[in-house]
Amino acid sequence: xxxxxxxxELRKRASQIALNWFSTFSFSRSTHSVxxxxxxxxxxxxxSKPAAVQNLVQGNWTRPSNWTTIVDPLNGExxxxxxxxxxxxxxxxxxxxxxxxxxxxxxPFKSPERYLMLGDxxxxxxxxxxxxxxSDFFTKLIQRVSPKSYQQAYGEVYVTQKFxxxxxxxxxxxxxxxxxxxxxxxxxxxxxxxxxYGPVAIITPFNFPLEIPVxxxxxxxxxxxxxxxxxxxxxxxxxxxxxxxxxxxxxPREDVDFINCDGNTMTKLLxxxxxxxxxxxxxxxxxxxxxxxxxxxxxxxxxxFDWKILGPDVQEVDYVAWVCxxxxxxxxxxxxxxxxxxxMHENWGRSPLLDTIKKHAARRELDDLTVGPVLTVNTExxxxxxxxxxxxxxxxxxxxxxALTNHSIPAxxxxxxxxxxxxxxxxxxxxxxxxxxxxxxxxxxxxxxEYKDNQLPMVxxxxxxxxxxxxxAVVSNDVLFLQEVIGKSVNGTTYxxxxxxxxxAPQNHWFGPxxxxxxxxxxxxxxxxxxxxxHREIIYDVGPIAQNWQIPRST
Numbered sequence: 001x002x003x004x005x006x007x008x009e010l011r012k013r014a015s016q017i018a019l020n021w022f023s024t025f026s027f028s029r030s031t032h033s034v035x036x037x038x039x040x041x042x043x044x045x046x047x048s049k050p051a052a053v054q055n056l057v058q059g060n061w062t063r064p065s066n067w068t069t070i071v072d073p074l075n076g077e078x079x080x081x082x083x084x085x086x087x088x089x090x091x092x093x094x095x096x097x098x099x100x101x102x103x104x105x106x107x108p109f110k111s112p113e114r115y116l117m118l119g120d121x122x123x124x125x126x127x128x129x130x131x132x133x134x135s136d137f138f139t140k141l142i143q144r145v146s147p148k149s150y151q152q153a154y155g156e157v158y159v160t161q162k163f164x165x166x167x168x169x170x171x172x173x174x175x176x177x178x179x180x181x182x183x184x185x186x187x188x189x190x191x192x193x194x195x196x197y198g199p200v201a202i203i204t205p206f207n208f209p210l211e212i213p214v215x216x217x218x219x220x221x222x223x224x225x226x227x228x229x230x231x232x233x234x235x236x237x238x239x240x241x242x243x244x245x246x247x248x249x250x251x252p253r254e255d256v257d258f259i260n261c262d263g264n265t266m267t268k269l270l271x272x273x274x275x276x277x278x279x280x281x282x283x284x285x286x287x288x289x290x291x292x293x294x295x296x297x298x299x300x301x302x303x304x305f306d307w308k309i310l311g312p313d314v315q316e317v318d319y320v321a322w323v324c325x326x327x328x329x330x331x332x333x334x335x336x337x338x339x340x341x342x343x344m345h346e347n348w349g350r351s352p353l354l355d356t357i358k359k360h361a362a363r364r365e366l367d368d369l370t371v372g373p374v375l376t377v378n379t380e381x382x383x384x385x386x387x388x389x390x391x392x393x394x395x396x397x398x399x400x401x402x403a404l405t406n407h408s409i410p411a412x413x414x415x416x417x418x419x420x421x422x423x424x425x426x427x428x429x430x431x432x433x434x435x436x437x438x439x440x441x442x443x444x445x446x447x448x449x450e451y452k453d454n455q456l457p458m459v460x461x462x463x464x465x466x467x468x469x470x471x472x473a474v475v476s477n478d479v480l481f482l483q484e485v486i487g488k489s490v491n492g493t494t495y496x497x498x499x500x501x502x503x504x505a506p507q508n509h510w511f512g513p514x515x516x517x518x519x520x521x522x523x524x525x526x527x528x529x530x531x532x533x534x535h536r537e538i539i540y541d542v543g544p545i546a547q548n549w550q551i552p553r554s555t
């Protein structure tokens with residue numbers, strides 16, 4: 001009865017939070033509250049009803065005098081004003097991070113009640129995201145700023161909700177579980193603890209506006225850190241709303257700073273505030289620059305040119321083709337885990353696989369956002385890359401390769417049909433071609449090639465030459481084939497078996513690269529402890545000292 005009553009109270013409290021949270025959206029600009037924009041639904045955001053994104057520092061929401069205008073990626077209409085901090089406005093952020101000591105906001109010996117507080121916040125936030133009205137709001141808001149199908153956008157909300165559910169109650173303090181080892185004599189024991197870094201920074205990209213920043217932000221908080229969060233300004237409205245929801249769930253406003261700014265300003269903040277650790281998710285080029293600027297105090301979940309190998313055992317062609325289409329073209333290919341290259345055994349080449357993938361790709365439409373704008377590469381650049389590939393001897397266009405028509409997507413963005421280009425394996429491995437073929441194109445674009453039984457070493461050589469190792473898939477139920485490929489590859493998140501995929505990582509397993517000591521994971525206890533804490537050893541040696549102890553000779 002007591003537990004049932006407690007659950008009822010939690011549901012009642014969470015329902016009240018939901019009502020309070022949504023009621024804030026009905027305030028007009030003339031009211032005293034400036035906590036939320038007067039936008040009731042994501043669909044209402046437009047040029048005539050623009051939304052505004054604020055900054056959060058030292059517990060206060062702010063609107064600096066500078067701003068940038070975000071255009072609707074589907075029609076080019078200015079529809080969001082993001083108030084941006086410039087270099088002159090960094091001092092409050094620097095001071096805020098400096099207020100947090102190296103030993104963090106909490107640790108196993110300091111303010112342990114915060115572990116319980118964060119477990120409670122996670123439970124409340126998980127419940128709110130499970131409510132249809134709130135999950136629908138975030139799903140549609142994601143669609144507005146990073147266009148993808150409703151199902152793909154909802155997947156972000158679902159994974160985030162399940163993650164928060166996973167770290168409810170006592171699960172946060174379980175992350176700080178310690179261990180002890182007996183010493184050499186009575187009174188001596190060594191204890192290993194997970195220790196926070198203190199002031200930290202989080203930088204996340206546009207393609208997952210909710211899932212990536214929430215999972216990394218909460219992981220940082222769980223372990224006792226004080227983070228400053230920067231999300232790509234094109235989509236930062238999503239995280240601004242989520243932070244307000246977390247505040248309603250009990251998160252102290254001073255625990256997280258939220259900044260909108262350009263890259264140069266953020267770099268200056270990192271160099272002057274000197275956070276003890278920075279988590280960066282995004283392009284490899286920026287990741288490598290930050291690694292140098294920050295002298296290695298960084299964890300990276302950078303971009304990946306992700307591969308899939310189809311083994312010699314052909315079966316369930318329709319299913320495999322559907323997964324290939326999904327991996328390459330869902331979210332218009334704008335996933336760091338998207339299938340970039342398909343190594344197809346010649347047995348699959350004799351099957352209907354490619355024709356079936358082509359049919360699936362042809363079903364994708366702008367109307368339901370199963371294909372949509374590419375936010376980092378414009379159409380001209382996408383088509384130029386295709387044309388360069390087609391100059392390679394033996395290459396050919398399998399399907400796509402054309403610009404989308406009858407749309408109003410701004411020219412600064414890309415808009416092409418789902419595209420596949422075949423390049424012979426022998427040509428891929430040539431030094432003159434390899435860099436071009438393995439260039440990551442963050443859009444609906446993939447390379448397809450074919451290999452014979454005796455060419456598997458060539459495929460493995462192609463994998464060895466790649467510089468990023470995030471996700472991969474080996475589609476085969478041939479155990480000996482799986483052992484050969486797994487044993488000679490690196491990728492941190494590798495799916496194997498008939499149902500193997502490269503995308504769609506849930507919250508219940510590790511997602512992150514391997515082969516790089518700077519590699520960051522996300523979503524699991526192991527990922528959180530690796531990224532957001534370090535090891536500290538406390539050795540107790542309290543005696544007693546033997547009664548007949550004498551001062552020994554010097555050594």
